[in-house]
Amino acid sequence: MYRGNFEVEDYIVERSALRHADVDGNVISLSEAEGRAPRLELTVSETALHFRSLDETINRFWIRIHADNDEHVWGGGEQMSYFDMRGRRFPLWTSEPGVGRDKTSEITFKSDLKDKAGGDYYNTNYPQPTYISSARYALHVETTAYSVFDFRRKTFHEIETWAVPERIELFAAPNFVELVEALSLRFGRQPELPDWVYKGAIIGLKDGVNSFERLEKMRNAGVQVSGLWCEDWVGLRQTSFGSRLFWDWQANDERYPDLRERIAELNGEGIRFLGYVNPYLCVDGSLFPEAEAAGYFAKDQLGRTAIVDFGEFDCGVVDFTNRQAADWFAEEVIGRRMLDFGLTGWMADFGEYLPIDVELSNGIDAKLMHNAWPTLWAEVNAKAIASRGKTGEALFFMRAGFTGVQKHCPLLWGGDQSVDFSRHDGLVTVMCAALSSGVLGNAYHHSDIGGYTSLFGNVRTPELLMRWAEMAAFTPVMRSHEGNRPRDNIQIDQDPEVLDHFARMTRIYVHLAPYLKTLSKEAAARGLPVQRPLFLHHEHDPKTYAIQDAYLYGSELLVAPVWHAAQEVRSVYLPGGADWVHVWSGVEYTGGEEVTVASPIGCPPVFYRSDAAFAETFKALKGM
Missing domain, CATH: 2.60.40.1180 (Golgi alpha-mannosidase II)
Structure with missing residues (x-):
């Protein structure tokens, strides 16, 4: 791993076909040939295939599923480039999705060269080993191991996992609506959107105390506002990537003086205040010594606190497999320093950075916990909100995910798209992300209006910002973002035409709120995505x-x-x-x-x- 980007290699010593089956009721023992010792046991139930390894040397697993020539498949978590996955191979490993995500593009080449950060079509923050078939069935592999879905063959789909899976679950339904309902019931359903969301856009500004004046300017221009989102509420540090947040999750009085009082004023006007948090603590912050003294961090192989480079600053990884650490983060960080302070929502960022060489409290190999980490992170956030009785009122949004994140995370966002119209990293990828994650039980999806990543001279145009706002007006949540380099990129309040256009799009969003409310109720009751x-x-x-x-x-x-x-x-x-x-x-x-x-x-x-x-x-x- 290098800053959330992974190089994955494998060398297969032996791949053994288990061609012989001994059947005893619903239990099947699989071996290489008759008379040979069985190596894998398969138990068949009404809706699943349960596996048990009988040979400790087995550490890879392949299975082929019958396919039709004209079959389509969708899912795989949150896929950015291809909704219909047929004809391609998809590794399933939570990571940074990459910048550009197209090996033929200049920006991807430069990102690979500089930080190994270019990515490819299959890289995603949120993978999930589940797919839906046009044959009206769905298949889910219950494992957290690195996996691959390979849909390149005409007559079969091949599934690979780097551990024997616990089971493969099968779902069937007479139509796609019932199939999506079944999957959402299996993985979890989100509550209805909070009432305050329908009042307009969540305005993302990270300009310190100036954010309040800029918000007022937008409101005076007719922008309908539901929330002010200031991810810099914790303060900033400067890096070569741009302005980065200070990862010590509490209000920064220098950047936002009297913030608690300002939040109360906004609440009085029906506007909520949102912030930012992630599951790591910077070594130069005030919370790091407290967590380290309590033993709440993941350890390195020498038993010391594992330190991770997040791009010119170092952090400790809070070990959520340690129940005391998870409870501390939920109560002391999110509960006391955020919810009790007055925040009604936040970006719950990252989740895909768990290093594979750390030692965890539960003793499970980090290579098996890496994919599970986003779901544990979502659970911590949801638990904090539930502890304050604010489920369905407070709203956090995540980019990272894996199986089961649906149960805890009330809202996805599409991650860090480039600030352009590019095929694999621009505006169009947000639609693919919403559709692929939606069929797997994630009812609500949204994105950074105008994109996020600006590198190598790639900057927003007014046209891009306006086109993105048009799309956002027809999504569950409208939220703007200034991007990683705000000063280099046009902002909504800097151009009269853009501001007027954005205001109109927020009015359209509010006009459609009665319709959106019916979709939100349908999502909570049936699991259908918006x-x-x-x-x-x-x-x-x-x-x-x-x-x-x-x-x-x-x-x-x-x-x-x-x-x-x-x-x-x-x-x-x-x-x-x-x-x-x-x-x-x-x-x-x-x-x-x-x-x-x-x-x-x-x-x-x-x-x-x-x-x-x-x-x-x-x-x-x-x-x-």
């Missing part, structure tokens, strides 16, 4: 199966954001079985065909079903 693949409600139209740059917002709206620069028309496929009305022109189209519509800035392609229950609400968008 942003849905077109095939979820149009499964008899196979042309919808590979679409990843458009989505259903609930069942009644179809949103196809513009994700190319300088594009003012866009072709959109409208699913069959329904008639669709173009929001901005009022023109009605018959489903089952591709249409081309004008898409100037301010008018992203959005359609509603002609028989929609909220048709009058959608029709009113034309005049906004």
Whole structure:
């Protein structure tokens, strides 16, 4: 690992096919040939295959699943580049997703050269060894080991894990909606969105005390605001990457004097204050000595506190397998220094950085705990909120995840996209991320409006910022971000045209709040995501199966954001079985065909079903 980026290599000494099976009821003993000692035991239950290794030398596992030539598969956690995973190989290992994520691009090359940080199409903060098939079944591998889903063969899918999995779970349903419902019930469902969220955008500013004045300027310009998010509430340090936060999770009086009082004032105006936290403590902060004295950090192989370089500053890793350490972080850090201080939400960052060579309290190999770490981190946050009776009111959002994160994390965000229109790291990847994670039980997804990562001269344009805001208006949560280099990149309040456009998009978001509330209730009750693949409600139209740059917002709206620069028309496929009305022109189209519509800035392609229950609400968008 180098700052959350991993190089993974393997050398296979022997790969043995277990061709012979001895069957005793529902227990199958597998061996290489008749008369040879069994090496693996398989127990078949109604919904799962349970495995037990009979040979301690087995440390790799492969299984092939029958596939049809025309089959589609989706899932794999939060995938950024490809929603339909068929035809590609996907390692499943939580990590930094990489900058650029395209080995043919200049920015990826430069990022690889400088910090080994370029990434590839499969790198993701949130992997999960689960997929849904167009054959209307889902498969989940219950393991935390490094895994690979390989969908490159025509007649089979191959699953590889670097440990014998506990079990493989199978789900089947007559339609995709019921299949997604079953998966969300298995992995966990989120509560309804807090009422305060529907009032507008969460404005991300990290400008110290100036943030309050800038917020007021935006409000005076007509921006509808639900929250002020100041990740720099803990103070800053300067690095070559840009301004980084001071990882000592408590209010910084120098940067935000009288913050508790300012938070109270905002609350009085119906605006919530949000901050930032992650599961690590910097060595030069005040919390580090306390945690070290109590033995709350993961250890190195000499029994000392393991120190991790996070990019020009060092930190200790709080060991969440130590129940006392997890409880301390939930109560003393999140509970007392954040919730009791007045915060109503925060970015719960990182989670993918657990080094594979540390020693943990539970004695389990860190290579097996690495993927599990984001879920433990989510649980710590959720426990802190529950301890204050604020579940469903306080809102934290995460980029890292793994199996079971759905049960604890109320909101995902897409991570650190580049501030551009690039195919593998720009605006379009956010849609793919929402769809892939959504079918696995994550109901709510959102992103940094305008992207985050600005490196090697790559900076935002006003067009990108406005196009991203258009998409965000049709997602569960609107939230802006200044990015890693705020001074180099245009901000919402620096350009009158951008500010006016953003204000209009927040008004559209608020206008749609009654509709979004019904989707939130549906998510809590049934586990259906707010942003849905077109095939979820149009499964008899196979042309919808590979679409990843458009989505259903609930069942009644179809949103196809513009994700190319300088594009003012866009072709959109409208699913069959329904008639669709173009929001901005009022023109009605018959489903089952591709249409081309004008898409100037301010008018992203959005359609509603002609028989929609909220048709009058959608029709009113034309005049906004």
